[in-house]
Amino acid sequence: MRLLVLGATGLLGREVVRSAVRRGHQVLALGGSREPSAPRGVEVGRLARGDLAAAERWILDRFPEGIVNAAAMADVNECERDPEGARLANARLPERLAQLAHHVGARFVHVSTDMVFDGRGAPYRSTDPASPVNAYGRSKLEGEAAVMAAAGHGACVVRSTPILGNTPGGDRTVHERLFLDWKAGKVSGLFAEEIRQPVAVTNLADVCVELAERDNLSGIFHWGGRDAMSRHEMGVRIARRFGLDPAGLVRPVNYADIPDLPPRPRDLSVELRPLEGKLRTQPMGFDEILDELEVPRGCEAWWRERTGGEVVRRLVEGLDF
Ligand SMILES: NC(=O)c1ccc[n+]([C@@H]2O[C@H](COP(=O)([O-])OP(=O)(O)OC[C@H]3O[C@@H](n4cnc5c(N)ncnc54)[C@H](OP(=O)(O)O)[C@@H]3O)[C@@H](O)[C@H]2O)c1
Numbered sequence: 001m002r003l004l005v006l007g008a009t010g011l012l013g014r015e016v017v018r019s020a021v022r023r024g025h026q027v028l029a030l031g032g033s034r035e036p037s038a039p040r041g042v043e044v045g046r047l048a049r050g051d052l053a054a055a056e057r058w059i060l061d062r063f064p065e066g067i068v069n070a071a072a073m074a075d076v077n078e079c080e081r082d083p084e085g086a087r088l089a090n091a092r093l094p095e096r097l098a099q100l101a102h103h104v105g106a107r108f109v110h111v112s113t114d115m116v117f118d119g120r121g122a123p124y125r126s127t128d129p130a131s132p133v134n135a136y137g138r139s140k141l142e143g144e145a146a147v148m149a150a151a152g153h154g155a156c157v158v159r160s161t162p163i164l165g166n167t168p169g170g171d172r173t174v175h176e177r178l179f180l181d182w183k184a185g186k187v188s189g190l191f192a193e194e195i196r197q198p199v200a201v202t203n204l205a206d207v208c209v210e211l212a213e214r215d216n217l218s219g220i221f222h223w224g225g226r227d228a229m230s231r232h233e234m235g236v237r238i239a240r241r242f243g244l245d246p247a248g249l250v251r252p253v254n255y256a257d258i259p260d261l262p263p264r265p266r267d268l269s270v271e272l273r274p275l276e277g278k279l280r281t282q283p284m285g286f287d288e289i290l291d292e293l294e295v296p297r298g299c300e301a302w303w304r305e306r307t308g309g310e311v312v313r314r315l316v317e318g319l320d321f
Contacts, residue, residue: 004064007071008036015205066212079136090139095146119265161224165201170296192252197228221275228269
């Protein structure tokens with residue numbers, strides 16, 4: 001199918017492009033402020049932040065059969081500083097995309113977040129009432145409602161849990177940020193009381209593309225990994241995965257230890273049903289997710305010195321962009 005991917009310079013969007021190419025789709029990849037790099041055959045472009053008219057031109061010129069929206073203001077602190085920008089990226093843009101998708105008869109897959117919940121009612125089902133505690137969650141919840149109102153039965157909203165994976169910059173995801181701390185000689189303080197259910201970026205990307213391929217699924221769904229755990233446990237297991245001793249690299253922290261901590265959802269574990277069971281793509285256990293993580297770019301020498309290990313990079317022929 002002709003598939004339009006928005007947010008293709010981001011952590012998830014980049015992987016959605018790879019997944020779609022692997023599955024044989026004709027892909028049009030749009031970044032935000034940057035132009036995505038993509039394999040030959042993929043048309044690329046940019047959508048300056050909030051440019052709804054440009055989104056309209058891309059869609060009405062190309063008539064995609066499916067659209068995956070991975071574009072977002074996904075940084076919680078940035079959303080708090082700029083709530084209007086957050087609403088534009090996370091609610092107005094998806095709303096317009098959903099209207100256009102409906103207009104051209106395209107399937108619309110929109111990515112949302114577990115942060116629409118307040119963390120007091122886990123494990124969450126996709127039908128549970130949402131009550132976000134910050135500007136990011138509020139803007140994403142507004143986007144979900146707008147998408148469902150505009151595109152109805154042609155649309156899926158996938159609420160994702162925290163996304164793990166490798167990025168070209170080596171500074172975006174959980175394990176990459178931990179490595180940056182460790183390389184700088186810091187001990188990472190990680191909340192022992194905060195529960196999350198991380199997902200692999202590759203797995204979530206496959207789910208997004210599979211949902212675009214399916215015309216018999218619509219509504220709001222949850223997706224994540226199989227295993228929920230505390231942020232501290234996540235850090236310990238990440239250190240061990242790379243042959244590092246967690247003692248001296250991570251330490252447990254409690255909410256009470258941080259003065260003036262803004263509200264944070266404590267437990268965001270989610271039920272993967274009913275989506276699990278309807279898809280060919282299966283959720284991954286945390287050990288499988290860890291297997292996909294690589295030593296971040298820029299941290300190779302530090303890691304080699306610590307462990308004597310050889311850095312292995314998984315390059316997929318034709319897709320190593
Ligand atoms: N990361 C996580 O752990 C996580 C967890 C749960 C849910 N999610 C959700 O997953 C989706 C993807 O997140 P991500 O982590 O991949 O985000 P990301 O790495 O920050 O990438 C965001 C993408 O959106 C583009 N963008 C930002 N504002 C835009 C705008 N106003 N108009 C058009 N494009 C815009 C960016 O373009 P440029 O960079 O080129 O400007 C980039 O391509 C989002 O919906 C997010 O809410 C993420």
